[in-house]
Amino acid sequence: MIKASVYVTLRPGVLDPQGETIKSSLNDLGFSEVAGVRAGKYLELDLDTDDVAAARSRLDDMCGRLLSNPVIEDYTVEIEERRGS
Amino acid sequence: MIKASVYVTLRPGVLDPQGETIKSSLNDLGFSEVAGVRAGKYLELDLDTDDVAAARSRLDDMCGRLLSNPVIEDYTVEIEERRGS
């Protein structure tokens, strides 16, 4: 069993209305040090395999095909192995 | 300037319709090894301060007050310092 984390973020230059709105709400709440917020997605996946290399390439595939929208988003994948589970 | 990452995830035991739908779409696409998906949020914040300890406590505060909903969500904060910027 492999546990993977996928972070999906907006590509640089793509407008992030959600992030901007969160930022101004934080500022209004008195967190004036917040200079910028970018909002993205965080996914945790459990994969039924022990082959890390294969998993990595499959995850790339999943990101390309479903988890992210390459037109406006980038993604990062992190893998954490859990032995013996 | 401090860059912080906030991960907001659903608390264990809270049903995650989005994660489940993503899982079944991935299975349908042939990624049969995907045994579970949990969907969360990923926020990147730029903070206009250099005081890491203070920033950490402020971030806790932001998460408690706005960024996460303690009824259904947990959060994790990571801080990455960027010197000299």
Added chain:
Amino acid sequence: MYDDHPVWEDVGLTREEYEVIRSDLGRAPNGLELGMYGLMWSEHCSYKSSRRHLATLPTEGPRVLQGPGENAGVVDIGEDVAVAFRIESHNHPSAVEPFQGAATGIGGILRDIFAMGARPVALLDSLRFGDPKDPRVRYLFGGVVSGISWYGNCVGVPTVGGEVVFDEAYADNPLVNVMCIGLVEKDRLTRGLAAGEGNAVILAGASTGRDGIHGASLLASREFDEDPGDMRPAVQVGDPFREKLLIEACLEALEGGAVVGVNDLGAAGLTSACSETASRAGSGMWIDVDLVFRREEGMTPYEVMLSESQERMLIVAEAGREEEVLEVFGRWNLDAAVIGRVEDGELLRVFCGEEELASIPVMGLTEGAPDYDRPGLAPRPSRPEPPVGLGMDVDAGRALLELLAHPDMASRAPIFGQYDHMVGTNTVVPPGAADAAVLRVKGTDKGIACVTDGNGYACSLDPRRGAELSVAEAYRNICSVGALPLAVTNCLNFGNPEVEEVMGEFVEVVAGMGEACRRLDTPVTGGNVSFYNETRGKHIHPTPVIGMVGLLEDVSRHATAGFKEEGDEVILLGGDATHLGASAFSRVVAGVDNGPVPPVDYGAERVVGSVCRRGIAAGLVSSAHDVSGGGLAVSLAESAMLSPVGMGATVDLGSIHDPISALFGEEGARILVTCSPGVSESLLEMAGEEECPARIIGRVGGSRLEIGAGDSLHLSVPVDSLSSAWERGLE
């Protein structure tokens, strides 16, 4: 960057066009100027291939307050209320990024409406996709519908109608046409005028970023051969939340009386908004790009002038009262700044601080754009002998089920169920319940009806008749709810106009549409042209989409399509179909892809529409539904499925020429109405007065739909079976 001369090709112009610019200016344009010309002279902004043809459309009528040339057309509905409406395409952006492309399409059409000072009250979407079995098409379809749902729901404008057609012809070029309707008190009607020397030019809303640069000239004015990946920088992300604030702020600013003119920033951004508003008013204008608030650092003046960032508006305010306007935007948490002034003269001048970067005659950018008489190859419409019955031995019941389950005819509930169609509490007839949506006009007894209709398939067989048919169908749909058709907006979706075959189709479609609008007294008050819907040399069907609005004097007197009461009589207004030309039956059931497209009988359309309206206004009519795609059988089936408890009907067509043609043919002006037995006679009398063919053909009741002619029963299907085929068709 502005002095880093891009060549004419880089901005999508031809050498000849470049030469015209040179001679107009009396010098070579600098890079910024050339970029501005490139955008304004793009097909998308200048209508250079279509202008002379659009000029032939009928645009006047007693109710028209504003015809083409403004952000939206406007018609008077009495009691000091006017309706602003317009349709626009977002085809290319939606092909690249369906969710955001469709969403920003909604944003854009809304801005055209509130630029007129009108509060947007309804949206409609007219969509075309390829075969829904294709996963890529499913992805586009799903993305477009959720994009419309997201943006429209969030801004709080109900999406009350529209249409979807699936056809291979749109596999690579989906069409996303969106229409918006707004209401405005007549004396609040605003125009996109930059008038009055010294008046302030205010930019309000979102900050300006690098998004969408060259969207109009590159995305929308060229063929789509390139890998869509190359186009991605032009994709924009919408912010419906900010748009909602912008609507409220603009309408509030207008109440203050300090505003002279308003224009949206759409294609070609600041360049277009400034030159169009100045051009309409016959003024000059200067602006300073340094005063434009931005979201990205290091933007060049060129980028600022060409950016197509969403959710921005240009407001021209009286000199000395600009603070009042800025204050309103501030209260709505929106940025706004004076970026320039109206001035006498004829120049649009762009500064960066003290430095003058561009100086162009306003009219040169707008009216001075090229006007091409592109050669068109006259289409040779296929007009074979009309097919009768197709010589087939078909089971009519099975054919009906097949038609109902076809993606083009199946229930649209999976789509409009994702759209908030009730917000605003004006929706009297929601999507799916009748041939057109009906909205009440609060503060009056009136209602407005609206619809979009297009028949690209018929246009592909016979562009002129197909266009006429599209107008006629919209007209009939408006009449079926009891409304008087008032006016038309239209979106003309075509391939590459430089291809003679496409241009020929275009000319025919405009002629057909114009003819229909003249004959049916529904002037054209505006619209949009989308060319270059073409991929790898394959172009879409010529697809004019008609947006029509109608008026109900008493909104409580309207009709919906579902049968209401057991025992009601079914009356057919109009004659029987005698052939299957260009019908869904011949295409879907028989697999015959051929014409002829039936001609429109305008006299019949008018009397059928009139009798239907009068019957509804007199309270005689229980339900009304026109006969169109799928013919009489599908129409009856729909009324049965839409009845509260799955009420069927027994119909006897009497002596008919050919049963299959009568059941499934689509020719002619026909509306099916039901009346309680006591009042049928009065309706038939009305029909008699107008020499409208009308007869009782059956009775509502039972749980089956049975259609026969004389002694023979042609079809008998339980309504439940009809519903389950119909409801699953789009899943």
Added chain:
Amino acid sequence: MRFGVVRFYGSNCDRDCYHVVSRVLHRPVRYVAHDESSLDDVDCVILPGGFSYGDYLRAGAMAARTRIMAAVEEFAAAGNPVIGICNGFQVLCEAGLLPGALMVNDGLRFICRPSLVRVEDNETPFTSGLQPGAVMSLPIAHQWGNYRPPPDGFRGRIVLRYSADDGSVTPESNPNGSWQNVAAIANARGNVLGMMPHPERSSESILGGEDGLGFFSSVVSWWEGGTSYV
């Protein structure tokens, strides 16, 4: 009896609620801005539907932290009637004035259609004129209507549940996956009500139904008649 309709940035049913109160109920009403701090001049507060702050981050999250919500909390603590409709319900949960949270619908999509609900509790100001067990048709229009109780147990009142037309509460009649088919809840005291369906959209016959009017007329009779449950 005077109503206040709160407007957050992005509220979009504010005008609809205002219309029902002023034109159908014929009661005085004013808009209350998100940055106001006093509700002294109103007797009932309506938090309308819409997409406050674009529903960004979480539906209702940012609206719940605006200045007016402190005043709403005080107003509710004094036993005054507060109703949150759709986004207003989400705001009340986010603000902690109602227990639990609203998550994305099971189907993930926005749903707009009529729904049937059964009245479970008529001892709140907003349901005092309704019959327990009655089935009403009310429109829903939401993407985040899937109600979850707090992890440490539900200590409020269930006021409406999605049901079939005979009043049976079935999984098929649940449009969004809500716990216990919840369509509306109230706080334990009963004076703060949150509901996903839109009563203001079915308060006039021309819009196809008047079942929603009962919520508004109940609170008017409750207040004007001085009946007190709280």
